[in-house]
Amino acid sequence: MTPVHELAGATAPIWMWTSPQEVESAALDQLRTIAELPYVHHHVAVMPDVHLGKGATVGSVIALRDAVSPAAVGVDIGCGMAALRTNLTAADLPDDLGPVRAAVEAAIPVGHRGHTEISRRVRGYADLWGTFGDLHPKVTGRSGSIDRVMAQMGSLGSGNHFVELCLDTEDAVWLMLHSGSRNIGKTLAELHIAAAKKLPHNTGLRDRDLSVFLAGTPEMAAYRADLTWAQTYARRNRDTMLALYVDALRDHLPTLRVPTPPTHGPHAADTAFAAVNCHHNYVAEEHHYGADVLVTRKGAISARAGEYGIIPGSMGTRSYIVRGLGSAESFHSAAHGAGRRMSRTRARKEFTTDDLVAQTTGVECRKDPGVLDEIPAAYKDIDAVIAHQSDLVDVAAELRAVLCVKG
Template identity: 55%
Template sequence: MPYETLPLDTRAPVLSWAGHALGHEEARMARNVASLPFVFKHVSLMPDVHLGKGALVGSVVATKDAIVPAAVGVDIGCGMAAVKTPYTAAQLEGKLKQIRLDIEAAIPTGFNDNKEIEKTVSNWQGWQDFKHLHPKVQGLEGKASKQMGSLGGGNHFIEVCLDTEDQVWLMLHSGSRHIGNVLAQRHIETAKELAKLAGAKLPDPDLAHFVQGTPEFAAYWHDLQWAQGYALYNRVVMMARFQRIVERHLAGGKPMKALLTVNCHHNYAEQETHYGESVYVTRKGAVRAREADYGIIPGSMGAQSFIVKGKGNAHSYCSCAHGAGRLMSRNKAKLHFSLDDLIQQTAGVECRKDAGVIDEIPGAYKPIAQVMANQSDLVEVVATLKQVVCVKG
């Protein structure tokens, strides 16, 4: 659908693909961001937009000469990876439960990390730059090494999916783990301290920012790029392990040739050119969707997911949604839904079906079909997937 310009009294217009009016708190958050003096052109809201911290999740904010760390968020580089395999649905017959158990044994979830550091991890070139990160993370290199190749918790997941032609896909969702969170928190604290010292009048303390040309900006930008690299490679390490498990079950361990590989962030910032000017683009719960960019838009556990190709829509800063978007908070979901609801809504999916994942029930998310319909001018669908195995973080 085409975007609509929201009736908000702001310095920069707010363009929305949500297809509905924002709630009171969502409108306040959009108004706060769009009123910042360094916001470029307009703010774009994706179809899955919902409340975040400082800035809305599902928002794309382009800025000139400044950046807001809290708008990027604390899971720097969080994103998705997917691989289209040469395998078919028939080859999965009778193997789903064991595949899930093997994934859970090979890839740590939640707060867990790897007991040993594999060579692929220790050889990552990013470690050479660790000593230049924020001083307060210098004791965390060992933990960061052990966490690379781990999933994390919350809405992170690993899935075996089938497309509409019964082709097997591998898909996972994760970010920069503890190290990314700590880096973000340290820089957000610095930004707030600077704002307080300067007596800045901000509509929200979480909109404290760094100005280009200052040491604080340079330090944050450096650490941001490092954490985004960590998150990207974290997904590479996990996908390699995941792929070996599936190869063992479906091809006797013979290495496969991927038919398509996608690895994309949806919580990050980059310097890009839009409307002929160099700007900093913060995508908080949004995927880059330039022409021919491949992206991944997952539904909730038990719903469809989509592999997409961007259309390069300038009004969205060449962006699209990053998922279904939450309809209710985790606490509200736990109160609203029962274990029976979870079992019913995840029928046909080999996954955990216990009270510990009720907050990730499909009913707690927006209908993915509507999210996709609202961004037909942003992306085209390349493949429609449905999970048959789901491992939650």
């Protein structure tokens, strides 16, 4: 079993799946601030990809009694990963993947863009659009807001979001992508974080960004409703992008076949983890250490025994499909990726486009200043991150990217 490090000087125990010496001091201070919350249940769990975040640390798993902190979810509500194993092998891929990348970029809007026409597929999510009017009035009261939200369904976004074509160790071709709830999730999160800061029970907090809603209050009910909607939107966004991705690839790879992605629940399809779709910024009602609690995973995946998840690396490095081992100590959780080891600003100062070209050799992707802050060296060593959590997950498949689309 991997030894768990305990962070000294904390009000509640903080159990870490990495050495505190490997974590920046600001993130350690932030974790101690989280542990001061009077609602923390038992301990705070910290994943090996931990790094500083807004309000709550990325890579933190926090179980709260009768309370929830919107900052402990993050502003990209429901952000997560999806992956499909196809029937193709490396031998089926063309030597030049440039036209394939161009087709994917044409099919899936990146950056701040959305679709110019709302597809029949998106209009089919009637259950989602039918409850849009129940969301925060500052969202629903804006003219044309539902049209903009619908247009962003099936779009990637920017930052560390990506679409990849990967090969596993047996040369099977995988489709993988990373995205969340787009601007609607960000807007809802920011509105609720601002509302929580104004509540009188949060006035004594050292960091008001950690402000919480309390169970049984209208503020909590409103946040939970908006949160659930945004988490559903994020999962549908990934499902929609996968469908668009497959359609784009079939023009170049006509023999492509994929399994049907699971539309509900955390587990993979019956065909041996051929389809996985998992959140890593979200809230779940769970039972841990004798109590019913609200668990926030900000940069962490659920890893119950037998549950499949995805832990990506970075452009030019490996990613992993994993199977949960059900660790009680981690609140049945695992890391969500490699985790940044430096800020975007520092990465742009320290590296050049020549460095980016060298570090993404063999990957068909952008190699320009616009994605320099996503250079692999800006991230932690994914293999070390996986090694630190050998008691949390088993590796089911190891993937390497041959094509990557960034926002």
